[in-house]
Amino acid sequence: MPTSDPPPLVIEAGQIERNYWRDLWRYRELTGFLAWRDIKVRYKQAVLGISWAVIQPAVQTILLTFVFGKLAKMPAGDVPYPLIVLCGLLPWQLFTSAFNGAGSSLVGNSSLISKIYFPRLVVPISTLAVALVDFGIMLALAIPLVIIFVGSLGWQLLFLPLFVLLALVIALGAGLWITALTVRFRDFRFITPFIVQIGMFVTPVGYRTDFLPNWRDLLALNPLAGVVDGVRWSLLAGRTDIYLPGLAMSVTTAVILMLTGVWYFRRTERQFADII
Amino acid sequence: MSQPAIEVSGLSKRYVIQHESQHDNLRDTMHHSARKLWRRLRWGTGFEKEEFWALSDVSFGVQPGEIVGIIGRNGAGKSTLLKLLSRITEPTQGKIKLRGRVASLLEVGTGFHPELSGRENIFLNGAILGMSRAEIKTKFDEIVAFAEVEKFLDTPVKRYSSGMYVRLAFAVAAHLEPEILIVDEVLAVGDQQFQRKCLGKMESIAQENGRTVLFVSHNLNAVRQLTTKCVYLSHGKVEFMGPTPLALDNYASSYSRDTPSGNGRHASIIEAHLIDENGLRLPAHQGAPVMWIEVIVETDGTNLSSIECMLTDMDGTQLGLYSPGHFTSWRFPATRGRWQCRLPMSVPPLSSGNYGLDICTTIHGKGPDHYLPNAVIIESSSLVNFPSKWDLRKEYASGHFILDAGDPKLSPLTKQPGSQTP
Numbered sequence: 001m002p003t004s005d006p007p008p009l010v011i012e013a014g015q016i017e018r019n020y021w022r023d024l025w026r027y028r029e030l031t032g033f034l035a036w037r038d039i040k041v042r043y044k045q046a047v048l049g050i051s052w053a054v055i056q057p058a059v060q061t062i063l064l065t066f067v068f069g070k071l072a073k074m075p076a077g078d079v080p081y082p083l084i085v086l087c088g089l090l091p092w093q094l095f096t097s098a099f100n101g102a103g104s105s106l107v108g109n110s111s112l113i114s115k116i117y118f119p120r121l122v123v124p125i126s127t128l129a130v131a132l133v134d135f136g137i138m139l140a141l142a143i144p145l146v147i148i149f150v151g152s153l154g155w156q157l158l159f160l161p162l163f164v165l166l167a168l169v170i171a172l173g174a175g176l177w178i179t180a181l182t183v184r185f186r187d188f189r190f191i192t193p194f195i196v197q198i199g200m201f202v203t204p205v206g207y208r209t210d211f212l213p214n215w216r217d218l219l220a221l222n223p224l225a226g227v228v229d230g231v232r233w234s235l236l237a238g239r240t241d242i243y244l245p246g247l248a249m250s251v252t253t254a255v256i257l258m259l260t261g262v263w264y265f266r267r268t269e270r271q272f273a274d275i276i
Numbered sequence: 277m278s279q280p281a282i283e284v285s286g287l288s289k290r291y292v293i294q295h296e297s298q299h300d301n302l303r304d305t306m307h308h309s310a311r312k313l314w315r316r317l318r319w320g321t322g323f324e325k326e327e328f329w330a331l332s333d334v335s336f337g338v339q340p341g342e343i344v345g346i347i348g349r350n351g352a353g354k355s356t357l358l359k360l361l362s363r364i365t366e367p368t369q370g371k372i373k374l375r376g377r378v379a380s381l382l383e384v385g386t387g388f389h390p391e392l393s394g395r396e397n398i399f400l401n402g403a404i405l406g407m408s409r410a411e412i413k414t415k416f417d418e419i420v421a422f423a424e425v426e427k428f429l430d431t432p433v434k435r436y437s438s439g440m441y442v443r444l445a446f447a448v449a450a451h452l453e454p455e456i457l458i459v460d461e462v463l464a465v466g467d468q469q470f471q472r473k474c475l476g477k478m479e480s481i482a483q484e485n486g487r488t489v490l491f492v493s494h495n496l497n498a499v500r501q502l503t504t505k506c507v508y509l510s511h512g513k514v515e516f517m518g519p520t521p522l523a524l525d526n527y528a529s530s531y532s533r534d535t536p537s538g539n540g541r542h543a544s545i546i547e548a549h550l551i552d553e554n555g556l557r558l559p560a561h562q563g564a565p566v567m568w569i570e571v572i573v574e575t576d577g578t579n580l581s582s583i584e585c586m587l588t589d590m591d592g593t594q595l596g597l598y599s600p601g602h603f604t605s606w607r608f609p610a611t612r613g614r615w616q617c618r619l620p621m622s623v624p625p626l627s628s629g630n631y632g633l634d635i636c637t638t639i640h641g642k643g644p645d646h647y648l649p650n651a652v653i654i655e656s657s658s659l660v661n662f663p664s665k666w667d668l669r670k671e672y673a674s675g676h677f678i679l680d681a682g683d684p685k686l687s688p689l690t691k692q693p694g695s696q697t698p
Binding site for chain 1: 303
């Protein structure tokens, strides 16, 4: 036993924990374990297992190509239309999966929250891993398709991690709001699918924005538009344009979402165990 | 003396009951806020909320290396106290100072995932309880051996029997090495043998390593065996704090203040106590073959009223019934009056400890009229029964009764010289 006593831990009413961020770092192993648990459990007892990570986007690609490419006759430029859709679906799937995961994380782990102490931010953060794994699988399949049908990859690919990060920041920022609100108001469980459904259309998943100059600025209000544009640009080696003012807007919105999300989460965190 | 490991001062926790139930969904909240706003505008006051103080002004200290029990009845605030100590919820008022790493075990198997194997769950649960991966690795074999689940390590725990599940969960928790361990009612599960093993483990945690243990249980025997000091909580306040035997006595006597059921409209029990055969009050039952209880009953002349007693131990296990109404169709006289009844009960010699006697007046064909749970707390001391002054207690695993019908009768078996035993 240490002879020199460390300072005692003081628990008081209304006290803002000074060591919160250090605690969060100390609990990084738990974050890892929770992420690992979610990944392991995700496709357990499903006959098709991990191939679901591929089947869903494949079907969606076909569907969206049909709706936007064939029915709406949106222009594709010199890229096969399915690839436009696929490169849009990649970040969109990443976002929805991360957003849904983070949004439902607290209520889904209520037994932990009412029985054990840890910085509650661990829970929504750990859910991002599942989204990343699914994204990785899809990406590994999409890249050969791009090479086959478009020719080659470009230096733009180096920027892909930044766009992935941006998507995760948006998903986590929004997810923190939703998950903290769901603890008190279960209504948000019904609101989330709604947001995602609408988002699918106001985000340029099934169409490219560089052929819609009149709509670009309006679309840029949605932070995901910048992400989708960016991912498409980096995967298709610059064959689609990136709209920089839109991207700047997207980054700003993402940062605001994240900061306010953390603020609201931290503000309500202390009551989670009492009302969950 | 070193500084206390746990220092609690003026701790209170308030829950707002009414408010919360109205906040369940957004529509209600909007509705509620609108009404509140309307009221404010009209009368200048807000809504009244119903408050509930789960804990109020609780203070105590625990020295390093002590094992302290927390006892009290359901709703006394024990679990709230543990939740505050383990930082799950926040106090409304007051302060807690903790010196050392805290681990709390409020439930066995928190965070176990049914789909994962035993091996995976050991790591997951360990991490949730605050162990590092390296720490879990070094203790892995020990944990598996303690839980006795070697064969099923790679089976998903949803296929485990509930016993195996609990063993594994407790094993992980038992190998935590915090300076302060907070344990809630986890021994209510598992079989006798395993419970004993867990108690032993907790004892050794405190004794060998000088760690502080806070232990909540309704199992008074476990509390008696494990702890040296107790905090007795009642209605959110500290009713008593001190040596375990005294605290348990205090706790036991609270049972006699139990709220009665039935109104006693026809035959109400005024008082009851233990007496000897001559009617003198006795402080304790000392193993006499017949135990006498004196009960004062007031009747309104209703026909067919009688009386019943149930002897229980402090865990509520029923030990025996005294029911003259059933046994011999005995009734109170059908006239109004106050009666002194002396009830003789043949009681097998009981081991030392406290017992409760529920007393109930009944109306034949109608059921209980006035029911007093633990109307008399009977302290039995069997010390005097034996020339060798044995203290036979139930918690020493000697059971409720003393099964003594004399010494063994010996008769020598004469051996034939030279014969061989088969």
